[in-house]
Amino acid sequence: MRIQLFITCMIDSLFPQVGEAVFEVLSLAGAEIHFPTDQTCCGQPTYNAGYRDHAKSSAKRTIEILTRSDDPVVIPSGSCALMIRKEYLELFREDPPWQKRAQALASRTYELSEFFVDVLGHTEFQASFDGRIVYHPSCHLLRGLGVQTQPLDLLKQVEKAEVISLSPDCCGFGGVFAIDHAEISSEMMNRKLDAIERSDADVVVGADVSCLIQIEGGLRRRGSSIRCAHIAQIIAMKEPGLR
Amino acid sequence: MRRQFLKKAHEALANPTLQKALDQNAERRGRGRERAFSTLPNPEHTRQEAAQIRRQTIDNLEKVLAQFIKNAQENGIRVHGPLSAHAAALTAAEIAKEHNARLIVKSKSMVSEEIEVNQKLEAAGMRVVETDLGEFIVQLRGEAPGHIITPAIHLLREDVAKTFTSELNVPHSTDVAEMTETARRVMRKDFLTAEVGITGVNFGVAETGTVCIVTNEGNGRMVSTLPPVHIALMGLERLVPSLENLAVLLQVLSRAATGQNLTSYVSLIQRPRAGDEPDGAEERHLILVDNGRLAMHRSQLQEALLCLRCGACLNACPIFREIGGHAYGSVYPGPIGSLISPGLFGIEQYGHLSKASTLCGACTEVCPAGIDFTKLLLRTRGEYIKSAPQPAWLRAGMPLFTWMMASPGRYRRVQSVAAFFLRFFPNRDGWLYRLPPPLSGWTRSRDFPPLAAEPFHARFHRLKPAGNGPTKDGEKLQETKTQEVEPLQDDLIVRFQEEVERVDGEFVHCSSEELPHKVAEFLVSIETDQILGWGEQSQELITIMDRIREAGIQILEAEIPRSEDSDTRYETLAGLDQAPVGLTTCLAGLADTGTVILPSGAGLSSLTSLLPRTHMVLLRAKDIYPSFDHWIRAGGREAIVSSSQLTLITGPSRTADVEMILTIGVHGPERLVVFTID
Secondary structure, eight states, X not given: OEEEEOOOHHHHHHOHHHHXXXXXXXXXXXXXXXXXXTOOOOSHXXXXXXXXXXXXXXXXXXXXXXXXXXXXXXXXXXXXXXXXXXXHHHHTTTOHHHHHHHHHHXXXXXXXXXXXXXXXXXXXXXXXXXXXXXXXXXXXXXXXXXXXXXXXXXXXXXXXXXXXXXXXXXXXXXXXXXXXXXXXXXXXXXXXXXXXXXXXXXEEEESOHHHHHHHHHHHHHHXXXXXXXXXXXXXXXXXXXXX | OHHHHHHHHHHHXXXXXXXXXXXXXXXXXXXXXXXXXXXXSSHHHHHHHXXXXXXXXXXXXXXXXXXXXXXXXXXXXXXXXXXXXXXXXXXXXXXXXXXXXXXXXXXXXXXXXXXXXHHHHHHTTOEEEEOSHHHHHHHHHTOOXXXXXXXXXXXXXXHHHHHHHHHHOOOXXXXXXXXXXXXXHHHHHHHHHOSEEEEOOSEXXXXXXXXXXXXXXXXXXXXXXXXXXXXXXXXXXXEESXXXXXXXXXXXXXXXXXXXXXXXXXXXXXXXXXXXXXXXXXXXXXXXEOTTXXXXXXSTTGXXXXXXXXXXXXXXXXXXXXXXXXXXXXXXXXXXHHXXXXXXXXXXXXXXXXXXXXXXXXXXXXXXXXXXXXXXXXXXXXXXXXHSOOOHHHHHHHHHHHHHHTXXXXXXXXXXXXXXXXXXXXXXXXXXXXXXXXXXXXXXXXXXXXXXXXXXXXHGGGOOOOOBOOOOOOOOOOOOOOOOOOOOHHHHHHHHHHXXXXXXXEXXXXXXXXXXXXXXXXXXXXXXXXXXXXXXXXXXXXXXXXXXXXXXXXXXXOOOOXXXXXXXXXXXXXXXXXXXXXXXXXXXXXXTTTEEEEOOBTTBOGGGGTSSSEEEXXXXXXXXXXXXXXXXXXXXXXHHHHSSEEEEEOSSOEEOTTTTOOXXXXXXXXXXXXXXXX
16 A cells, blocks of 8 residues: 655654654555655644644645645654644634645544554564563543554564553643643653653653653653653564664 | 743642642542443443533523523522623622621532622621532631632641631541531531522523532532522523433533532522422522623633533643642633633633643543533634743744744754754763753753754665565444343332442332331431421321331421521521431432432421431332433423422532542431332
8 A cells, every 4th residue: 555654853853763663664564655755844833832823834835745645644643643633624724725625634644553553454563572561652642533552452463572551641741831831741751750660661662752752851861771662663673762 | 920820830849738639639530530430321422412412502502591591580580690700799799788698608619719709798798608618628728729629629637627726726636527527517507597598500401490509518408498598600601401401411510520420419499489388598599600701602712611610621630630729820720720711811811821731632531521622722822822922932933943844955954953053962872961941941851862863854765665564454343332221120229229328328128018117216226306307298108207206206397487587597497407317208219320309399398308417218119210311201300390499319418528538427417318118
């Protein structure tokens, strides 16, 4: 199946090796990957900060780029997938022509784990990981998109791994919130980090690098040796740690 | 305002007492809510139904409101408004003045806090007593409630004990049951002597003009039954079109709010005390509060009017859990407060609250009214940035970010320049640990990853597909629909018993021949010589009453002297209050909640089931219905409309206002014994 990969500006700028792992697992599942090279940001950071006009311009640009073909769009982030799937419709609620285009795009946009399980029905990657995988269900993926079991379906196929899930509490990231409500954000993070340390994790796995930056950034600050990994890194059997 | 918020949040985070209390609240309320919803045959379906009812009500707000006002007026309730906060509080004060009120008892009402009615009444020289235990505690301390359902959430029992000792002059005790008993004792005379009672309103039923009030401690019933004048304060959106709809909303309200299947007391007030009735307020006023609601109805925040004020969003919110209610600086804290505070009281003063959220959606997930919080918080943010000055880094940074992202070339150039400069900041294993403002907010507790020297898009052309795995069509799970089967009467009795006992009620099953003996035996066992009883409406009851009298027990029929006989009023009430047991029949039992339904009318005093420590109620097994909804459809509607005040009773009175420790027996009975007769 041909797909369009929307890699997200965060993975592009901060963690290109996560991007490579995403590419690898998509191709392992038989996807023919098209990468629109003029993609940048979906507009979520400005939208969530309240700057809707700015978000609209980024959204229009993204819609233009991703509707040049009718192929499904796969995004290795619950948060960015939610932006395109749900928030674009809200953003253009008073602009029917654009809302219609947004709707068309939304109907064929998937988060990565959701795409594997619900669209391809592909969960077996012959991956293995010798240790305890602690899964962090990110809010936008879980409650925003309703993707609850798919990442776990994929992780449970990983040989030798013991998989447990953290309780679905927010890690405290929240975009700009992490900076302009830094103290509250840090307290929320500390709860999450305490839970991770109690869980005896070998790796914390998630499907959103935004939360994982918060978690790994906090773990590193604490001097912990536990690292995070995007779910694609585990399936592609890369060493944990965001890079 | 934002600075104030951050300051108070900081103080809250540094307060270990508050932190402990907030953790307890979040965990217990969360678990309770889940358990209570799991007892519904199809929880998700019921939630959706409730949300749909709220949606339809708010969609047709003006029509539903007009119908409610018309019907309430026809029932003899004096309706005022919709009014502004100032006018509503003034109206309440004027009504109280007209009746020369000196003492006003009040049950919990958030809208009363919103319009600051206590201040108006006190300014007019009246004493106002908050009778909900949590509200009573915060009133003694001169504080604002910390939570819309659990006002004293921010206090531990030691704090309450200290307050009681200093304000009520009682010996120091940290025993929650003992403190609750103190509150009962202290407030008893106030209930019996107040000239006016003020309550909130949980729902106004449009088709019947019914005022529905939900309380656990029994104080809502006391306040709306004992004083001759009752003033109900109601946000004009708290409407429900029909009684059937009310049944659905009651199913979700208590579950979401306190994790109960149904709150102990649901009062359905139809009209003032009728000529032949033994009690009830002789004059009932309903003050409808607008205070920005109609304007909000026309705004993009309309959906926030769906709110039932259950407080589930506060309990689920990870930020409320960190900072508690007072930091929000509004009567309405937490996620719902971050919508309605700016929506009702102004975006300039409260818009910053919309930013105090990670948009995690925990609030949306638990909301029984179907409010999409993240959508509305984002809309509020959109308004807020236009109406209040923003920090320079956002004002400059957001347009710059968008400008950069509008061109892949620019994006790439900025990326490589930024990657270069970030190398000069201190790092540990490559991650940066000290950055200049505003990013210093990040690095206060977290390291930040470096920008990649070679971003993904520059690597893409080198990537080789890793091989072709098999692909196949995905299968979507079929949603299974649960078929509801009408339960058998025997199963209903079993379920009813389970539920009665689960809410700390007692269940006795007997034949009608055994009944008189069982009742008399029970009364003798608790060594009482006097009980309150209802008029002898049936042969069955006459036989029972005879047996009771034979056992040497006197039966009093409660009747409140009318307000014109105010000289004898207190003495009579204080006398009735001495009876340790009240014996009533009931109209029906509800199996899904263990509820009994009591009417009002000639000879049927509400006080019988309210004042004594023990309430005995006789229920015919054939009158047990699966749910409130079933009962309404099977003739309950007529009973509601024809009773001045009908009461749903679920277990004895209770509170969990101090450290969420359940205490049975507050202002209402501490024992509820249901005799179920075959």
